[in-house]
Amino acid sequence: KAGVTQTPRYLIKTRGQQVTLSCSPISGHRSVSWYQQTPGQGLQFLFEYFSETQRNKGNFPGRFSGRQFSNSRSEMNVSTLELGDSALYLCASSLEGTGRNGYTFGSGTRLTVV
Amino acid sequence: GDSVTQMEGPVTLSEEAFLTINCTYTATGYPSLFWYVQYPGEGLQLLLKATKADDKGSNKGFEATYRKETTSFHLEKGSVQVSDSAVYFCALKKTSGSRLTFGEGTQLTVNP
Numbered sequence: 001k002a003g004v005t006q007t008p009r010y011l012i013k014t015r016g017q018q019v020t021l022s023c024s025p026i027s028g029h030r031s032v033s034w035y036q037q038t039p040g041q042g043l044q045f046l047f048e049y050f051s052e053t054q055r056n057k058g059n060f061p062g063r064f065s066g067r068q069f070s071n072s073r074s075e076m077n078v079s080t081l082e083l084g085d086s087a088l089y090l091c092a093s094s095l096e097g098t099g100r101n102g103y104t105f106g107s108g109t110r111l112t113v114v
Numbered sequence: 115g116d117s118v119t120q121m122e123g124p125v126t127l128s129e130e131a132f133l134t135i136n137c138t139y140t141a142t143g144y145p146s147l148f149w150y151v152q153y154p155g156e157g158l159q160l161l162l163k164a165t166k167a168d169d170k171g172s173n174k175g176f177e178a179t180y181r182k183e184t185t186s187f188h189l190e191k192g193s194v195q196v197s198d199s200a201v202y203f204c205a206l207k208k209t210s211g212s213r214l215t216f217g218e219g220t221q222l223t224v225n226p
Contacts, residue, residue, distance in 0.1 A: 004157075033212060043203065043216040056212050090157050094212075101165075102148055103214065105157040 025093030137204035
């Protein structure tokens, strides 16, 4: 079966712009989480959605937001981009919503802010 | 708060050498523990997991045992291959909540 699909794979944006990233989870998975990966901070949790509701949120400014649709696909939006937002953004999905058995990650979206 | 500490890298080994990557954690209760692997330009792949004390996770020759008494989950492999070259991440997930807390990652390079 298809894995977690993230689009686009690469993105270059200018400071001050906004960006939307997309994630399609494995079919049947209802939980989608987002992580930011940078060389300096490592992997940091952004937020998690389950059945269209945000269940958990990490320590990121309000410029970072997300949503989940009825088909479990999720989008992440970053407004007023800063240079420090350059990172690999990873999406992960889970079947049972608890993540107890681990999450399946996508290949990520590489965002570069110039 | 919760945290995961991995041994400092990078780690460089010759093919067929024995691998150990240390991982210790700080968390209340009984978290689930994971090892993920990341190949260049890719996302994370779940390598193995353990959900309770004394559980041993294993996959593709890699093993890790959940040690509650030492709050550790060290990754081992008896004979590494060049294809094992990647970054390895130890992670935990609390029983309540959905977020994964990751260690800083350990870069492994295996030379032929």
